[in-house]
């Protein structure tokens with residue numbers, strides 16, 4: 001069945017590839033980017049794919065989130081799949097990270113997710129179907145590399161994971177929310193030495209975005225496996 005998906009940070013890296021794969025699965029994709037021109041340029045780079053709608057969306061700006069949701073609603077576009085992919089990483093430890101870097105990581109990686117969920121998830125509940133994917137990281141899990149990660153990144157992704165669990169507990173089973181780790185992926189954030197391509201990293205995200213009705217919710221996943229938080 002064709003659905004409408006919205007991807008944050010869809011202009012490059014894993015987000016752009018998620019847009020491509022969702023479009024190839026036949027879904028309509030609202031490709032969003034912090035910078036409007038980047039959304040259009042990215043959509044043009046996917047010119048071979050059908051149903052791509054470029055939109056400006058800065059997840060750290062509540063007004064931008066509201067404006068995007070309002071403009072889509074005005075056009076009668078219902079977001080059924082929300083991929084919270086936008087993310088930032090700053091280096092530093094638990095004590096030496098600058099407070100501005102802590103604030104930025106939490107604004108994008110945690111509050112950004114909460115803002116888009118508050119904007120789009122209530123309609124999913126009303127309409128009785130939805131899928132939310134919070135793009136997380138093994139660095140945000142107690143069972144993984146939280147203690148070896150840049151502190152603001154790992155701690156903010158762990159908070160994102162906690163939000164996934166909490167939101168899942170409040171939602172009906174027809175609206176599923178999961179965290180997904182894409183693995184270590186060759187992007188601007190992951191660097192050139194990462195072990196996975198964007199195609200590989202995006203696949204598990206797309207899988208979680210299109211889960212069947214009996215699929216899991218409130219979980220942490222990588223590819224087709226459920227991981228411990």
Ligand SMILES: NC(=O)c1ccc[n+]([C@@H]2O[C@H](COP(=O)([O-])OP(=O)(O)OC[C@H]3O[C@@H](n4cnc5c(N)ncnc54)[C@H](OP(=O)(O)O)[C@@H]3O)[C@@H](O)[C@H]2O)c1
Pocket residue numbers: 008009010011012013014015033034035038057058059060061084085086087088108135136137138181182183184185186187188189190191194
């Ligand atoms: N690469 C990896 O190895 C890896 C591993 C685990 C998890 N992840 C996660 O995967 C996701 C995508 O990462 P990536 O590797 O593709 O990184 P990337 O190439 O650095 O891309 C990050 C994306 O997030 C966007 N973004 C940043 N702040 C934003 C904001 N305020 N509003 C909207 N978009 C914003 C960026 O937009 P601009 O271009 O405008 O800056 C860009 O599109 C992130 O959540 C990251 O934490 C990546």
